[in-house]
Amino acid sequence: MKRSAFSLLFLFLILGFAAIPAQAADRRTPVVLAVEAVSPSVVNITVTSTVKGGSRSPFGDPFFDQLFKGYYDQRPRQSQSLGSGVIIDGRKALVLTNAHVIASGGDISVRLKDGREFKADLVGSDADFDLAVLKLENAKDLPQVSMGDSENIYIGETVIAIGNPFGYSNTVTTGVVSALNRPMKTNGGAYGSFIQTDAAINPGNSGGPLLNINGELIGINTAIQARAEGIGFAIPINKAKHVIAELLDTGHVSPIWLGLFGQDVDQAAARYFNLKDLNGMLVTEVYPGTPAAEALLKPGDVIVSFNGRPLANKSDYLTRLFSVTKSESVNLVALRDGHEIRLHLRPQVLDKAKALDLVRTRWGFELADRPQGPGAEVTTVVPGSAAAKLGLKQGDIIHQIGNRRLRSGIDLLNAFLRNRMQKTVMMRVQRGRNLYTVRLTL
Secondary structure, rough: OOOHHHHHHHHHHHHHHHHHHHHHHHHHHHHHHHHHHHHHHHHEEEEEEEEEOOOOOOOOHHHHHHOOOOOOOOOOOEEEEEEEEEEEEEHHHHHHHHHHHHOOOOEEEEEEEEEEEEEEEEEEOOOOOOOOEEEOOOOOHHHHOOOOOOOOOOOOOOOEEEEHHHHHOOOOEEEEEEEEEEEEEEEOOOOEEEEOOOOOOOOHHHHHHHHEEEOEEEEEEEOOOOOOOOEEEEEHHHHHHHHHHHHHHHOOOOEEOOEEEEEEEEEHHHOOOOOOOOOOOOEEEEOOOOOOHHHOOOOEEEEEEEEEEEEOOOOHHHHOOOOOOOOOOOOEEEEEEEEEEEEEEOOEEHHHHHHHHHHHHHOOOOEEEOOOOEEEEEEEEEOHHHHHHHHHOOOOOEEOOEEEOOOOHHHHHHHHHHHHOOEEEOOOOOOOOEEEEEEEOO
């Protein structure tokens, strides 16, 4: 009897001790495993820049700013911005983050979870896609995240966000995919179809990874709705892959177009073309040798759908097109004589020569890059054109078209593409030492 009791006690102790690691193993959920695998590749990004001293009075009023000018501190000071990123190629030391994280310019430093810190060079960035690629200097033995597939995501599946919100390093939040293909605009004007999640994404999380339960990268978190609670957004990784390829190749994303111009559908056009409503964009011009011409689009066609979603108007068309890269395709649905036609197009890169020719033809002036300083210089004004009626002159310097500042040739291309169908184009023009805001009416 005593032997039997002793055997039972011994068995109980053995089973008890065995249960401890089993319980610990049970707590190592897929989320825990994913975080352990990926967190070493999540980085904290600090951008340090030198800015001019305070140029505004404490009253925040232009009158007092001028009145008290010279009385407050004008000395240069250091400014820092924080964000997150993720190592996508450990061998090449490449980090993916948001463009707005590094937009302030300055020195970029990157700190890993293991405490190592590296200086980083900007490989390339694009504000419209809000993505940037950095290369770490003299970095070796780096971890990297595994790439996932954002086309293979389920609404309701568990996702994990890792980042540095408000400077708190390697903060982990979890949630589910709330919606897919969510059209949104960022504070910087970028447009895209985002992954929506209820995982907390706050300032400082920007540029960090959104992971699936297997620890694979399916999105890059971006803080869009600063005041939103329970609503976060991420750029799908499949979209990011196209952008990354271009940034590594040329340092920027090539401006693209389909080779057409259009206008909003008004009441007169709706009656003439026998349309049921005012939705869509009426095609007014199609240029030879472009994707639109090859797809046999014609003036008078009304584009009502862009990549599977209804198209509201001309502005909607332009912003949708800015979310497409040269390696992607565009599916359009157009109305012609009361019948739907479905078109599959591959965008065309708009080169600088073609853009300058279109600027001359449609706006009435020619531009040239300035070797010294930002902006583009007006070299020719076409007589009788919209530019001539405005009073634009040779030698004027254009610093901004619409909301796009001109710092390089690529900015001019993007500015023209974004504003080419507008009836009124706002510009910032320098003449001598004076800077004016003018309205070009077409």
